[in-house]
Amino acid sequence: MQGSGPVLFFDSGLGGLTVLREARYLLPYEPLLYVADDAAFPIGRWPEAELKERIVSLFDDLIAEHGPKSVVIACNTAFTLAGDALRERHPDVPFVGTVPAIKPAAERTSSGLISVLATPGTVRRTYTRSLIESFASQCHVRLVGSDKLAELAEKHLRGDTVSDADLLPEISDCFLEQDGKRTDIVVLACTHYPFLANRFRRIAPWPVDWLDPAEAIARQLVRVLGEGAASEPSRHLPDRAIFTSGTKDAGVSRLLAGFGLVLD
The missing domain is CATH 3.40.50.1860 (Rossmann fold)
Structure with a gap:
């Protein structure tokens, strides 16, 4: 109780x-x-x-x-x-x-191209897909599951070396160019990921809004x-x-x- x-x-x-x-x-x-x-x-x-x-x-x-x-x-x-x-x-x-911040991302996007960076479990979850159907049906939402990022975030936070070469493959699928538009918001759908947000900003192929729900x-x-x-x-x-x-x-x-x- x-x-x-x-x-x-x-x-x-x-x-x-x-x-x-x-x-x-x-x-x-x-x-x-x-x-x-x-x-x-x-x-x-x-x-x-x-x-x-x-x-x-x-x-x-x-x-x-x-x-x-x-x-x-x-x-x-x-x-x-x-x-x-x-x-x-x-x-x-x-x-x-x-839960993944899909609703605020859909409200904030200009291009309509959103990526959700998450663990594989969150990507698989029906809950996540229901959020997309409820709040972002007019957007193109790409679900990107990373096996490694939570562990890399823990290493980074503990002061261990995490290279750009470790991080870039984990986020690269978040970036989509389609019909002259680009992904403009990436939802950080794991609470570990904001610890790496400054690193993400530096290595990203173009600027996006990294949405932290904390x-x-x-x-x-x-x-x-x-x-x-x-x-x-x-x-x-x-x-x-x-x-x-x-x-x-x-x-x-x-x-x-x-x-x-x-x-x-």
Whole structure:
């Protein structure tokens, strides 16, 4: 059931930190808990039935243990697969999901050529195709699935070397020229990808709008919390991060500290 605990952010790895960062700007006094299911990373390669079962089981434990005030599923793959099941199973917990930002892309495009850069799981999902049918039926939407980008984003964020030659093949299919028009918006449909956005801008064949949904997700969290959001400082333990692998890596601890988190 819904509790008075922290706002819980969930992702398979470090990508959800892009959403947590935006939420911290808008909710400076809210206690936060970041949960990374890094033991299952990258989740886009899991069989869907097994992954859904894992996510649902994991949240049974997380909600029972932490009594979150709200839960942000900061992962397109996890939410499009298991979001409905989680809401049905925990009806008293407000869930904020992450879905590909196809509707705002369709509203913003000038050329009508949109690409959705995602994990293979998100590309396969019926949920994604239903968003296109509902909000972008007048656009040409290209779905581009990358097996490697989430892992490359993790490497980049941890300070490991990621070359342009590694990145370019993963994004090149996003760029389409058709009838004298060019792709003008690329939807970043994985929360890991915004960490690479500046690299993408530099190596892209032409300028496009790289659409990051993190701010919109954070605004939705504010709406969901409503009057229940903390409006002044209170005494609470430091914001924490939990990794399902149990890692105590010093580099990860330093990285999380930059986001105001202590690794449990």
